[in-house]
Amino acid sequence: MALAVATTPAPAPKTVGQRMPAPSRAGDVFSERFTLIMALSIFALIGLILYELLVGAWPTIKTFGFSFLTTSSWNPVTEKFGALPFIYGTLLSSLIALLIAVPLSIATAIYLTELAPLWLRQPLTSLIEMLAAIPSVILGLWGIFVMIPFLSKFVYPGLQAALGWTPFFSGPIFGIGMLSGGIILSIMIIPIITSVSREILSSVPNLQREAAYALGATKWEVTRVAVLSYAKRGLFGAIILGMGRAVGETMAVTMVIGNSSKISASLFAPGNTMASVLANQFAEASDDAFLSALFAVGLVLFLVTVVVNLFAQLLLLAAGGSKHGKLA
Amino acid sequence: MTTHSTVREWGDHHHARKRKSAFVSTVCVLSGVLVVTPLALVFIYLVIQGAASVNGDFFTQLPKPSGELGGGMANAIVGTFTLLAIASLIGVPIGIFGAVYLAEYGSPKLNWWIRFSSDILNGVPSIIWGIVIYGLMVVPMKGYSALAGGVALGCLMIPIILRTTEEVLLLVPQGYREAALALGIARWKVILQIVIKTASRGIITALLLAFARVAGETAPLLFTALGNNFWNRNLLQPISALPLQIYSFATSAFDDYHRQAWAGALVLVTFVFVLNISVRFLTREKA
């Protein structure tokens, strides 16, 4: 502080303290409140979704109640709506996707963390993450014009020849259909299961592996005993996360699944998932009852994905793996 | 563990174990190859089918009606940027300032709930936003609009930007905050002028990632922006977007539309990948 005890009228130079405006707490109070409101918007968004879906679905809920979930007839003309075909479609296509994706993803994750040469690990991981970045509609485009012709020509006839005696592989082969839907879904969920599994497996402490090696175990035994069993919960969480993604995946599935509202035993038959029926039929919903039924499907889809994702997040938290949700 | 009475028996068993391990390793390598095959195939076909069609016309012309030869997706490209702009007006401020609350203020319990809910919200299928905004905006406004499409995309953006920005802010070392506060600077100024400034590159990468994700979304636009084969200057009218146009052309009956769908897909994927690679580049330089 400039102690200018001046005896002459010459003005003392202003100190720093004199030049600064007095501090005020108003800015801080505003800042904290404002950012809090922004952060609370997350709850507002969830509330908004629930509100709008409930309002839209209400007529259907009132008319059909729980039978909406168990009835399989979907008839916009007679206004008889049951969402069972789509629930079935979602479950079946996700199951097919998981059956294909889970072994491949976990094996790839093992490869990336335990077996691959060091120089390959980051490039390969990046490549897989790039697969996740491909927009769904583009995979759908590729699905229609490349994957389906290929499968219809080279794979499906063989499947039918071998397994056509079962109801699953009987019936006419259209190309589009449930199996194609499941396959394209598997391509879409492989990246997320792989990357989360890879993170989980990398976080297994090396001490575990070293201890197993010291006992004379082979590489596979080390992986099985020391790594996989340690990471069980996290891997399960990764799988559920993949399932959550499969349940909600829309565009690619819409483009290859065929838009049918019937339940068929054959995997070659067309179908619909909850997400794809919305994409396929929402635009044509001319009357209120139809629209409300679709809102009801949306509500079920929303609740299912929330529950599945909740389960997955809790598993991952318990495993101490991913500390944040996977966005890709 | 079984005991082995002879060395040779132990040797055989050991070899069997080794073979098993080698087999599993091979399976894992093959899985790795199999997993990246679709990526390679998608790219190859995009280039084969689409590259020839990505020409001047594509970027400057409007779609021709009913599959007539020629035309382009100029309006769709502009539409995508328009929708991204509208979405950013909602998504960016809410996402960034919400992240500021999580990183700089907040109580542990509330913050945990916000983060958790944000991750759950991230997992909700984007088509849900389409029908929610349909009910909230399209119905009362009695029409599809670019505005509705932008709002749907913006809502989609919020949880993405919130979480990634929060992570970026938390990376700013505490020492800078302390040093600034010790100079008597007000906390909000510290956050704005020191923390956010220091994290600015990371925040930009967070935004780019959000743009990359949202630019490729089709489902939320199906019943909000709807799509448009002509130029649109009015935000209260339907607007085209690249993913929408690709979808509509791919599912149409006309071969020329299919050809252009491939071109559009190639352009879209290139755009998304350029954004993603920029992010990698920006984050690598920091290290």
Place this chain on the structure above:
Amino acid sequence: MPSPAAMSTPSTIAEQLAFDAKDVCVWYGEKQVLYNINLGVRPKSITAIIGPSGCGKSTFLRCLNRMHELVPSARMEGNITLFGDDLYAPTVDPAFVRRRVGMVFQKSNPFPTMSIQDNVVAGLRLNGIRDKAFLNEQMENSLRLAALWDEVKDDLHKPGVSLSGGQQQRLCIARAVAMQPEVLLMDEPCSALDPMATQKIEELMQEIKRNFTIVIVTHNMQQAARCSEQTAFLFMGKLIEMDTTEKIFGNPAEQQTEDYITGRFG
């Protein structure tokens, strides 16, 4: 701020303590870390606070500019005055306290997005001072005070983080003194530096104590013995002894002090 009456009687200024801490107790949540600290810091001199790790010396230092409040669970009871002004009165804004009491940290932390010159005047600018001429003048004065001017005067536009460790710490000192604080708090400022850089800082401390009161926390006893006029010895949250440095290091009154000085525990 000292009252005008006090300003006109020099003897009153000299006797008035820079800091007067009475019965200061601090808790982090349930855990108490400081027990009834009573000490006074003489103005325009260097006071050292020594003690083994975890004895609470950093915590006490942070009470002097209310920086301990950054920890949400922190709670303080007692009284601290700065030249007679109660720092913890309910109407006092901590930001105002921190303008009068500057701080230099253990790890140097020049702002990474700013140049050297911007770093020096960061506190002034972000607190609302716009006068360019004044800012430039303060920048040069502060860098000279911190014994850094000659080394950086041709590189003022370079980023603050491009300097060496010792230079960065002197930059932080310049940044702190640019605010013209009445007191400068230093929390183990040399612990991350090599002996040459440490010596430079100790020399500049002797220079600037003419203008500022300095309180330095250090785990390096030799540094305390070299630099300070008063020394306070803290142990397990309690003030064991405080006296002139000569007395503490030459002929301490408490057995515990002597044990610590002679290295029987540390």
